[in-house]
Amino acid sequence: MTCYKLARRGRDEGPSFSSPRYLILSQFVQLPHIRVEMWWLLSTGSIIVVLLFVYSFFRRKMFAFIMDRLNSPPDPNMTANKKFLESLRDVVSSDPELKKSGRFRLLEIGVGTGLNFGFYPSNARISVLEPNSNFKRYVLKNKQKFPDVELENFFLGVGEDMKSVPSGSMDVVVCTGVMCSVQPKNMDRFLSEVKRVLVSNGRFYFFEHVGDRPGTWRRWVQDVLQATYLYGFITCDCIPNKDTEEMVQRAGFSSVDITRFYLQPVSPLTSAKGFSLRILASHIRGIAIK
Secondary structure, eight states: OOHHHHHHHHHHHSOOOOSHHHHHIIIIIOOOHHHHHHHHHHHHHHHHHHHHHHHHHHHHHHHHHHHHHHTSSOOHHHHHHGGGGGGGGGOOOSSHHHHHHTOEEEEEESOTTTGGGGGSOTTEEEEEEESOGGGHHHHHHHHTTOTTOEEEEEEESBTTBOTTSOTTOEEEEEEESOGGGSOGGGHHHHHHHHHHHEEEEEEEEEEEEOOOOTTSHHHHHHHHHHHOHHHHHHTTSOOTTOOHHHHHHTSOOSEEEEEEEEOOOOSOTTSHHHHHHHHTOEEEEEEEEO
C-alpha cells in the first residue's frame, strides 16, 4: 500500500492530527493512525516524566529561585496587608540587658528570601530559621537593602524541631506563608515549638494563605490542586486548602486575635504571580500571645 493510500485510509477511519509531527509520521513511518496517536501521547508523557525527574534533584534550589522571581517586587496588596507587623515597634524585651538598650529578640520561621526585613524595627535582633539552605543567598542580598536590620543568627532547620533555638529566648516569633507547608500531623508539634521558644507573654505573628470556605469555586480549585501530587511536589509541600486558623485557635495560646480576609492582588491574572495569588486569595493574619 502506498504512503498516500495509508494516509488517506487513516483520514477515513477516524480523526487525525493536523500537526506536522503527525503528517511526517503518517507519510514516512507508515504507522497506523491509532499507533501514531499513542506514540505521540507516550512521547509527550515521557518528556514530562523526565523533566519532573530532573526537577526533583534541583527542586529546593529551583523553588528558592522561583520564589525570588515571584516576589521581586512583592505584590503591593500583599505588602499592605503585612502592615500589622508595625506593632513590633511596641515590643519590650523580657531580657533585662536588652530592655535597657530598648532592643528585643525576634525569630522568623521560614524566612524565605527575607521579604519581611522591611517591616522589622531597627531595635530588633533577628534570628531566622530556614529549612532550605538555597534561600540564604537571597536573604543576604535582601539584607543589604535594609542596613539597619541586625541579623544575629541563621539557623537551618524546620519549625517542628527548633533544637537550635533555646527555650524562652525569643520575645517575638514571626512566620508568613510557612504553615501551609507544615503537614497537618505535624502542626501541633510546630505550634508547641513556637510556644517553647517564646518568653512568657511573647508574641506570635502569623500571615498565611488558607483554604477558602467550602462551596466556593476557589475552594474547589484548591481541593483539586491538593489532590494532585504534582502541585505539592513543585511547591515544596504547600497545602492550598489547609485550615490553619482552627489549628492556631486550639494550640493553647493565652489569647489569639485572627483576621480573615481576601487578598486583592494587583498583579495581572495572566502572570504567574497574579494567577497564584487569586487561587490562594483567602488569608489570615493575626497575633497570638503565649
